[in-house]
Amino acid sequence: xxxxxxTMAKALNEGLRRAMEKDPKVLLMGEDIGKLGxxxxxxxxxxxxxxxxxxxxxxxxxxxxxxxxxxxxxxxYRTVCxxxxxxxxxxxFDQIVSQVAKLHKRSDGVYTMGLxxxxxxxxxxxxxxxxxxxxxxxxxxxxxxxxxxCATPHDAYWMxxxxxxxxxxxxxxxxxxRYWEKGEVDLGHSPHGLYDAVVRREGSDVTxxxxxxxxxxxxxxxxxxxxxxxxxxxxxxRGIAPIDFPTLxxxxxxxxxxxxxxxxxxxxxxxxEIVAELTERCxxxxxxxxxxxxxxxxxxxxxxxxxxxxxxxxxVLDAVDRVMGYES
Amino acid sequence: MIDEELVQLLTPEGERVAHxxxxxxxxxxxxxxxxxxxxxxxxxxxxxxxxxxxxQLALWxxxxxxEGAQIGAGRALAPMDFTFPTYREHGIAWCRGVxxxxxxxxxxxxSNGGWDPQKYRHHLPTIVLGNQVLNAVGYAMGIQRDGAxxxxxxxxxxxxxxxxxxxESFVWASSFNAPIVFFCQNNQFGISTxxxxxxxxxxxxxxxxxxxxGVRVDGxxxxxxxxxxxxxxxxxxxxxxxxxxxxYTYRMGAHTTSDDPTRYRVDAExxxxxxxDPIERIKSLLVRExxxxxxxxxxxxxxxxxxxxxxRDDVLAMGRPDPLxxxxxxxxxxxxxxxxxxxxxxxxxxxxxxx
Numbered sequence: 001x002x003x004x005x006x007t008m009a010k011a012l013n014e015g016l017r018r019a020m021e022k023d024p025k026v027l028l029m030g031e032d033i034g035k036l037g038x039x040x041x042x043x044x045x046x047x048x049x050x051x052x053x054x055x056x057x058x059x060x061x062x063x064x065x066x067x068x069x070x071x072x073x074x075x076x077y078r079t080v081c082x083x084x085x086x087x088x089x090x091x092x093f094d095q096i097v098s099q100v101a102k103l104h105k106r107s108d109g110v111y112t113m114g115l116x117x118x119x120x121x122x123x124x125x126x127x128x129x130x131x132x133x134x135x136x137x138x139x140x141x142x143x144x145x146x147x148x149x150c151a152t153p154h155d156a157y158w159m160x161x162x163x164x165x166x167x168x169x170x171x172x173x174x175x176x177x178r179y180w181e182k183g184e185v186d187l188g189h190s191p192h193g194l195y196d197a198v199v200r201r202e203g204s205d206v207t208x209x210x211x212x213x214x215x216x217x218x219x220x221x222x223x224x225x226x227x228x229x230x231x232x233x234x235x236x237x238r239g240i241a242p243i244d245f246p247t248l249x250x251x252x253x254x255x256x257x258x259x260x261x262x263x264x265x266x267x268x269x270x271x272x273e274i275v276a277e278l279t280e281r282c283x284x285x286x287x288x289x290x291x292x293x294x295x296x297x298x299x300x301x302x303x304x305x306x307x308x309x310x311x312x313x314x315x316v317l318d319a320v321d322r323v324m325g326y327e328s
Numbered sequence: 329m330i331d332e333e334l335v336q337l338l339t340p341e342g343e344r345v346a347h348x349x350x351x352x353x354x355x356x357x358x359x360x361x362x363x364x365x366x367x368x369x370x371x372x373x374x375x376x377x378x379x380x381x382x383x384q385l386a387l388w389x390x391x392x393x394x395e396g397a398q399i400g401a402g403r404a405l406a407p408m409d410f411t412f413p414t415y416r417e418h419g420i421a422w423c424r425g426v427x428x429x430x431x432x433x434x435x436x437x438x439s440n441g442g443w444d445p446q447k448y449r450h451h452l453p454t455i456v457l458g459n460q461v462l463n464a465v466g467y468a469m470g471i472q473r474d475g476a477x478x479x480x481x482x483x484x485x486x487x488x489x490x491x492x493x494x495x496e497s498f499v500w501a502s503s504f505n506a507p508i509v510f511f512c513q514n515n516q517f518g519i520s521t522x523x524x525x526x527x528x529x530x531x532x533x534x535x536x537x538x539x540x541x542g543v544r545v546d547g548x549x550x551x552x553x554x555x556x557x558x559x560x561x562x563x564x565x566x567x568x569x570x571x572x573x574x575x576y577t578y579r580m581g582a583h584t585t586s587d588d589p590t591r592y593r594v595d596a597e598x599x600x601x602x603x604x605d606p607i608e609r610i611k612s613l614l615v616r617e618x619x620x621x622x623x624x625x626x627x628x629x630x631x632x633x634x635x636x637x638x639x640r641d642d643v644l645a646m647g648r649p650d651p652l653x654x655x656x657x658x659x660x661x662x663x664x665x666x667x668x669x670x671x672x673x674x675x676x677x678x679x680x681x682x683x
Contacts, residue, residue, distance in 0.1 A: 027473075053473055059503055064462050064496040071412075071466020074451070077473070095493075098456045099463060106441040106452050109657040143658055143665075167660035242664050 003186045009179040011153035012042045014187075015160035016080065020050050026164055027072065029056045029065050030082030030118075039084055040120060040179055062092040069115045070099050078114045078164055086121040087130030093138070100169045101144030113144075113169045116160070121149075122213045122263045123310055124177030126303040133300050134264035139171040140241035140273075147240040148194055149173040151215035153183035155238065158190035166194065173240070175212035195239025197247040203233035206320050207251040209274060210261035211237040214311060218261055221316035230320060240270055248274065249281050256287035257323040261311045266294035288326035291319045333530075334576060335556055336546040340604040342612025350555040356618035362403055362550060363610045364628045366395040369419045370607065371632035372428055373581075375639055376435065380585040384643060386437040389416045390581035393548070396606025397513050397575040399423065400553025404561060405481060408449065410471075412464035412482040415453040416513075420483065424450035428635075429642035436646050458484060458491030461510065465497045468506035468564075479564035480508040481557070487518020489534075490526045498538040498572070507564035509557065510535075510572040513547060515579035520592040532574035540570045547577025548606040551613075578604070651677065 006014070020026045028043055028050075034057035037044030047055035058065055062083060069079035083089045089096075096117065103111045123132030140147045146168050150156040156174070163170040192198055200215060201222050208218045215236045222232040233251050237243065252258055258278055260271035275290035293311045301309050336345055337352050344352065354362070373391045380388040391398070398419025405411065405423065413420055421431050426448045433442035434453055441452045454460035464482035471478045488494055489512060501508050514531055516523050527534070535542025545556045553575055560571035578601040582589050614620035655670040 059496075059499050061492075061496040061499065063493055064465070064500050067459065067462025067493060067496070068466030068469060068500060071463040071468070072470045073466075074445075074463065075467050075470025075474070077470055091492075094456065095459060095462065099454075099459050102440070103452075104660055105657045107445055107657075108439075108441060109660070110444050110446055112660060114660075146659075146663075245664070 002188075003184050005182050006153055006185055007180050007182050008150070008153045008156045008174070009040060009042055011157040011185050012160055012174065013044055013046070015157040016043065016046060017049070019161050019164040020046065020054065023078065023164075025077045027054050027056065027077050027079045028082065029058050029069060029079055031058055031060055031065075031084050033057060033082050038082060040176065042118070043082065062088055063095050066092040066095040066100060066117065070095065070103065070113070073113050073115050074111055078116075080116045080118060080164060082118045083120070085131045086119055086133040086135055089117070089119055089135060092117075096139070096145070096171075097142050101142050104168070105144060112167045114164075114167045116163045116170050116172050118172045118174060120176040120179075121173045122175050122177060123300060123303070123306050124213055126306075128303065129300070132303070132306065134262065134295065136171070136173055136240050137264055137269050140270055145169055145171060145241065146195075147171045147173065148238060149175065149212040149240055150238070151175060151178065151212055151236050153181075154185045154190065155192075157185050157187070158192070159194055159238070162194040173212060177213050178216065192238070195242055195244055197238055197244035198236045199233060199247070199251065200236050201232065201234040203231035203255070205231045205255055206257040206259055206323055207233050207235060207248070207255045208259045208261060208316065208320070209235045209237055209248060211240060213263060214261040217311055217313060218316060221313045221320070224313060224317060225320055230324060232320065243274065243277070245277060245281065248278060252278055252282045253285045256285050258286070258290035259293060259316065259319045259323060260290065261293045261316055263295050263310050265297050266292050267297055269294060288323040291323055293319045334544050334546050335552050336549050337551040337555065338549045338609055338613060340548070340609055342609050342616060344613070344617070347552075350552065350559065352551050352555060354551060354554065356614070356620075359551070359610060359618070360614060360620060360624065362399050362554075363607070363614060364631070365399045365403070365419070365422060366550065366607045366610065367628050368632050368635055369395050369399065369422050371636050372418060372422070372639060375636040376432060377581075377585060379640065379643055380435070385432065385435045385585075388435055388585045389583070390579070390585075391416060391418050393578050393580035393601065393606070394513055394515060395419055396550035396609070397547040397553050397577050400550040401481065401511050401557040401573075401575070404554050404557035406478070406561065406565075408476070408478045409561060410449045410451070410467055410478065410480050412451040412460040412467070412480065413453055414457075414460065414483050414485065414488070415455050416485075417453075417483050421450055424448045426450055428639055429646070432639070432643050433646065436643060438646050438649050457488040458493035458497075460484075461488075461497040462493045462500070465500050465506055465508055468501065468508040469504055471507050472504070477565055478507070479561045480506075481511055481561065482508060483511050483513065485512065485518065486514040486516065486523035486526050486531060487521060489531055498535070498570075501570040502539040505567070505569040507567070508570045509560040509564055510570065511557065512572065512574045513577055514574050515577050517579055517583065517589075517593070519583040519587060520589075530574065532572060535572035540572065542572040542574065544574045544576055547575030548604045548609065550606055550610055651683070
């Protein structure tokens with residue numbers, strides 16, 4: 001099949017469509033996902049084509065969206081739950097950590113919790129409060145869950161299908177600020193597993209790791225750094241839980257320097273885990289301590305000042321300078 | 329307990345009363361069989377309390393006083409129906425055929441589940457209040473999509489009736505017309521909190537506000553619990569949507585073996601409820617109307633004693649699980665942290681640092 005150009009939003013839509021065509025047990029549930037097509041139009045047209053029994057407009061209750069998806073999973077269905085925004089997932093947090101994450105274990109493997117919770121996350125769209133958060137670490141910390149994030153339309157198309165096919169529950173983080181950016185999608189094939197970290201740009205001086213919206217920021221930083229003679233290796237993490245450490249280790253053993261980029265607050269975060277684990281695994285290869293470029297330890301700020309909060313190209317380059325500065 | 333809205337088919341003295349909406353359809357033989365269920369489940373409960381006191385169980389949640397509600401509801405189920413319990417539905421588990429020793433695996437702290445829930449069509453105990461009610465609604469939505477002639481029976485108490493998950497369940501079941509019956513055992517207390525703190529109106533009246541019928545049944549009247557549940561399940565299977573049943577009962581024992589009910593309720597109240605005992609009530613009926621002979625009761629009593637002895641043996645035979653089993657089924661698919669944990673612990677165990 002041919003390669004085609006589309007937005008991430010359209011790629012997700014096409015991925016969902018293909019998953020529903022392949023497996024009649026795949027359902028979609030969420031608020032306003034039917035006639036409206038979701039507030040971001042990710043499910044546009046799917047209710048019309050698959051009917052109200054498979055694309056379900058729900059009452060406005062997030063705990064119930066996930067809680068009923070658990071019961072549907074017990075009955076053999078694979079439900080893709082849409083959380084309208086990152087900040088609205090918390091009413092469902094109890095069901096996610098108490099039931100979704102634990103029922104495969106508690107049933108000694110009898111139940112398959114093959115459900116996907118789609119989470120438009122991160123900021124950068126000028127939204128009001130509760131619409132720009134990065135809660136991935138809460139879920140990455142929970143045994144029984146898996147967490148992934150797509151950064152390109154191609155990955156969006158394939159990763160959503162892989163997530164739906166998985167027999168484990170997956171928190172699927174979508175960088176909402178990238179929904180409308182176009183990219184090439186190979187509809188015939190994807191070379192990557194769902195949790196594979198992917199080197200987006202090869203380099204030799206500093207390994208820069210991030211996910212979701214940060215991937216584009218890191219690539220811009222790499223362009224700027226090249227002008228200054230510094231070569232960045234940019235890695236799109238994709239799998240947040242579990243993390244593809246072998247790919248990160250291979251890069252860090254080459255560069256010896258690590259910068260991690262994320263919108264989430266720095267403390268006790270995914271970036272913290274990456275730095276800690278890589279310090280343990282690559283200690284004798286390191287030329288500098290790993291540095292995290294992250295959100296500050298404040299509630300997500302009003303959108304008029306959000307760009308001072310989110311990792312920028314300049315902040316990534318400052319971190320690159322810091323790790324390069326350790327060279328004697 | 330004079331309440332004209334309360335469905336009752338048998339008085340506390342064991343006398344039948346007629347009800348305009350519900351007739352007793354059970355034969356004497358069936359009633360005797362369900363009496364046996366109640367006696368065995370109570371014996372199971374007493375033995376489990378003893379086992380806990382002797383340090384053989386981590387905890388036990390007694391059921392005394394609620395046997396009529398549970399055996400009545402449990403025997404009203406069709407084989408293909410699915411049930412979603414709390415941690416106190418020992419009578420329902422018994423009716424579903426869950427091996428009693430499996431029921432105790434959770435309380436013996438050798439498992440966080442205990443049985444194959446698909447095999448017995450009985451979900452695992454849910455300890456987080458109200459979670460299972462939403463899961464039950466989802467299962468019922470699956471039944472609808474499969475076009476199956478099945479229904480879901482889910483349980484919660486007066487305490488959990490305040491949980492958002494339970495109230496969201498009412499909204500969803502109503503909006504989707506799900507084939508589900510909500511069975512609320514109002515046993516008067518959420519640990520120490522009286523049901524009057526949970527609701528200023530009788531709980532069954534909440535259903536009306538959500539758009540489906542609510543029925544209050546005498547929870548110590550097994551016959552009434554059976555008929556009301558059976559009718560509600562039939563209605564659900566026929567596409568009539570949800571029903572909420574409030575089984576008005578009383579927790580004769582403690583919340584769990586960690587509880588001390590003397591701190592929050594008076595003996596006189598407990599004494600009143602003793603006279604409404606669900607088992608004695610059926611026994612009176614059997615003697616009075618079916619001329620059941622003392623030998624029949626004696627045989628059941630002996631069976632229950634033998635049952636308890638075997639249960640005790642089965643529980644004591646449950647050893648400590650293999651520590652490495654904690655890594656089994658944490659995920660369905662391979663996971664590097666599971667592999668790493670299993671390897672690390674395996675090395676420690678091989679070095680002899682077992683606990």
